[in-house]
Amino acid sequence: MLVAERYSHVESRKREGAHYTPEIFADFISENIIQNAKLGKTIKIVDPAVGDGELLISLISVHP
Numbered sequence: 001m002l003v004a005e006r007y008s009h010v011e012s013r014k015r016e017g018a019h020y021t022p023e024i025f026a027d028f029i030s031e032n033i034i035q036n037a038k039l040g041k042t043i044k045i046v047d048p049a050v051g052d053g054e055l056l057i058s059l060i061s062v063h064p
Contacts, residue, residue, distance in 0.1 A: 020054065021055060
């Protein structure tokens with residue numbers, strides 16, 4: 001039953017179209033954005049698929 005429990009959320013996510021980015025991936029992406037972007041005093045970030053905001057949270061908390 002462990003497998004059934006692990007994937008119990010799949011049906012609701014398919015129905016809602018919800019796929020959330022794990023924190024470790026968000027941190028990896030935010031590190032790469034910061035390293036490769038030419039940043040000024042003000043930057044604008046657009047995340048049209050914001051979901052639960054994990055990428056934005058990572059950018060703010062890891063790189064204040």
